[in-house]
Amino acid sequence: MSFLKSDLVKRDEVIKDECEEPEACPCEADCEQEEGFDSYGLRDELVRAISRKGFETPTPVQRKVLSSDWQDRDLIVRARTGSGKTLAFLLPLLQDMRLSERSPCLLVLAPTRELAQQTAREAEWLTRFLDVSVVSLVGGLEMSPQLRALREGAAIVVGTPGRTRDHIERRSLRTENIRCVVLDEGDLMLDMGFREELESILDALPEDRCTWLFSATMPPEVRTLAARYLEAPLTLSLVEEGEQHEDIVHRVYQIPSRRRFEGLVNILLWEHPRRSLVFCHTRLESIEIAQRLQDEGFNAAALHGEMTQRERNAVLASFKSGSMPCLVATNVAARGLDVEGVTHVIQLGLPDDCETFVHRSGRTGRAGNEGTNLILLSPVEVGRFRAMLRTTQMEVEWHDVPDPDRIQAVQREVAEEKLLSDEPGSDGVAPYLEWAEDLLERADPKVLVAKLLSALNSRTAKGYNLSSDLERERERRKRSASRSEYPSSGRARGARRPKGTMTRLRSSQGSVSDVGRVLNALCTALKVERCEVGAIRLKGDHVMVELLPLALSRLEQGRSVLARWGLYPEEGETPRFSKPREGRERRGNRDRASRPRGRA
DSSP: OOOOOOSOOOOOSSOOOSOSSGGGOTTHHHHHHHOOGGGGTOOHHHHHHHHHHTOOSOOHHHHHHHHSOOTTSOEEEEOOTTSOHHHHHHHHHHTTOOTTOOSOOEEEEOSSHHHHHHHHHHHHHHTTTTTOOEEEEOTTSOHHHHHHHHHHOOSEEEEOHHHHHHHHHHTOSOOTTOOEEEEETHHHHHHTTOHHHHHHHHHTSOTTOEEEEEOSOOOHHHHHHHHHHOSSOEEEEOOOTTOOOTTEEEEEEEOOGGGHHHHHHHHHHHHOOSSEEEEOSSHHHHHHHHHHHHHTTOOEEEEOTTSOHHHHHHHHHHHHHTSSOEEEEOGGGSSSOOOTTOOEEEEESOOSSHHHHHHHHTTSSOTTOOEEEEEEEOHHHHHHHHHHHTTSOOOEEEEEOOOHHHHHHHHHHHHHHHHHHOOTTSTTOHHHHHHHHHHHHHSOHHHHHHHHHHHHHHTSOOOOOOHHHHHHHHHHHHHHHHHHHSHHHHSOTTOOOOOOEEEEEEESSSOOOOHHHHHHHHHHHHTOOGGGEEEEEEETTEEEEEEOHHHHHTTTTTHHHHHHTTEEEEEOOOOOOOOOOHHHHHHHHHHHHHSOOOOO
């Protein structure tokens, strides 16, 4: 593939919208509606494929990339998930590709198997008139079909970093003709620990290639990678720090700490989502939540990274078809999954960071559809979440978890709407009409309907009483805060703080300088309150942390979450705490006991 200068209009190096102020161009909306894909000088084969797919106008990110001076240069694009990034990089890169190309010339790297396979499917329909082959190189699937596809010749290679590096090392993927590599969701690939694989792949590619980086955020790790492998990149940004997705409503529900699952059940009954994606922190938690939801009568399944590809494909197919409307997932589904019709994202507990919160919420409200992002927090998590939101411009609604009486009122409205809106002959009603007429002739209609409603209601989940637990927890926190403010009234004189175990946390990000970040990571990963973490001592590239028994017992389970913060625990020695010398106390008691008592 040769990247030649085409007749696309060159713009400034940092691309800006033609009308920066809405009022400066009152016809802006009309202009955008009239600007179709054929306005960018795309080759006929691409325009035909787009037209057949039913797309008429490009999305903002597609317009910016197509209008930019992208030829023969590196590119950084910042855009939200679900904004149409796949076509934004495929269209320009396919513009000058030779027909019937057989050697790999375009490489696309994606963080997850699902996203890589989704991108490959997009490339397949887009190149249907170019006679160009596409191959997907992902883990979890057999190597032999991928080897066969590479031998037969594929111009476009889409893969995950691990499997792509395997093929390069096997020399089954030849890289000498690759003219451009696209790093899709670059921030997530680094978050998932693919830095070594990415560097190995990029080092194996020709030096005169183009490198395109698509990333919703630009944390330090991404900037470092870009500085090393991208030369004078053109930067296009369609997001601002903390910007709120206008099609998503963010809502917080406060739930009791020890009744997280019951709170989830109440929210599902209250919100009544048509298709929901529930995010958990760990694989075990996702499996447990999905199983308990099934026991409660919900049609739910789990999705996590340790499932086989066949299992994941089966679960996703059921979720996309709507036959299984509730998917409980780990962060493996936080980005890259493009499922139409997800009405609700539900985040169970405090997310690892603000970026995770944003990208999880991006699974709904896609392609112009409205969505709802719910986050279920305990009172102890509320303060940390408010601190997390300080750097954003998001508007968040705050609510307490609803109780059964409010839930039943909503369930009644939903049931009445369904019963009263159905016309005879729809939804399988017709076969029962004759039976209904016979029953109405033999029974009092009011009593008959009441019995049917009673039977219907007995099979419906009612929810849990949680308000009293929530209020008690809030009161405990208020009393605890009061004792912290006046310590002399909260602890008896001479009472000692419980002893903890000192643990070493290694950092993968060099020197550690933020105690607050370490504390937030520990409380989030171990699901404990601040009082379960003792002293934190920064020691250059590692941290010494005192963990009390509850936190220490959850350390192994929280390792994967800590790793996402760049922290890796190693058990150290139990610290020596300053404490009263027991021998001296006993001697003092004996001395006092041996003294003669004074006279009254």
